[in-house]
Amino acid sequence: DGGITQSPKYLFRKEGQNVTLSCEQNLNHDAMYWYRQDPGQGLRLIYYSQIVNDFQKGDIAEGYSVSREKKESFPLTVTSAQKNPTAFYLCASSMGQAMNTEAFFGQGTRLTVV
Amino acid sequence: AQSVTQLGSHVSVSEGALVLLRCNYSSSVPPYLFWYVQYPNQGLQLLLKYTSAATLVKGINGFEAEFKKSETSFHLTKPSAHMSDAAEYFCAVSDWDSGGYQKVTFGTGTKLQVIP
Secondary structure, three states, rough: OOOOOOOOOOOOOOOOEEEEEEEEEEOOOOOEEEEEEEEOOOOEEEEEEEEEOOOEEEEOOOOOEEEOOOOOEOOOOEEEOOOOEEEEEEEEEOOOOOOOOOOEEEEOEEEEEO | OOEEEEOOEEEEEOOOOOEEEEEEEEOOOOOOEEEEOOOOOEEEEEEEEEOOOEEEEEEEEOOEEEEHHHHHHEEEEOOOHHHHHHHHEEEEEEOOOOOOEEEEEEOEEEEEEOOO
């Protein structure tokens, strides 16, 4: 089945540690996105990428980093510089070639700092 | 940059009653608009999308939305609420960024509660 796989579903991190969230898609989509979801704030865009080896900062990129070495993969690293990393993280992808193409989402990773 | 505003973070309706979830967009050009649904601890699922082919858009699970340019609105409706409709709903808009890349921006969401 085609889709987007995020792993792990739940992740615990100690303060001061970097952690990487995985996102893989087999939809052959060009565009991939990372969003952060907090209660009452909707989805806020962290990073997005339209092509391999290229990505753009979203609205809340500070404290995060990404890479796009392969079309199907877009991992997100939450660094120790992110002051409030506990949140639900969602990865999405779309064809990216036209504005009317919808985004498809993974099941999310819930990150908790302990 | 385009944005969407969802009025009402929580909406409660009785089972069988009309569902109306509000979304207004900020754009001087025809936008590309979407409605998504999210169940607890899950990703988002597309309900419907507006692509300028028709102002009334029908989606899955009996939902529909009407694009009204004069009101800059794209409200989501369903004639009769079902218990399974209880979820969080997001309005979203697709735009190009300064580099010509697609960027999808979401509203803050509306949680729908359905009362038996």
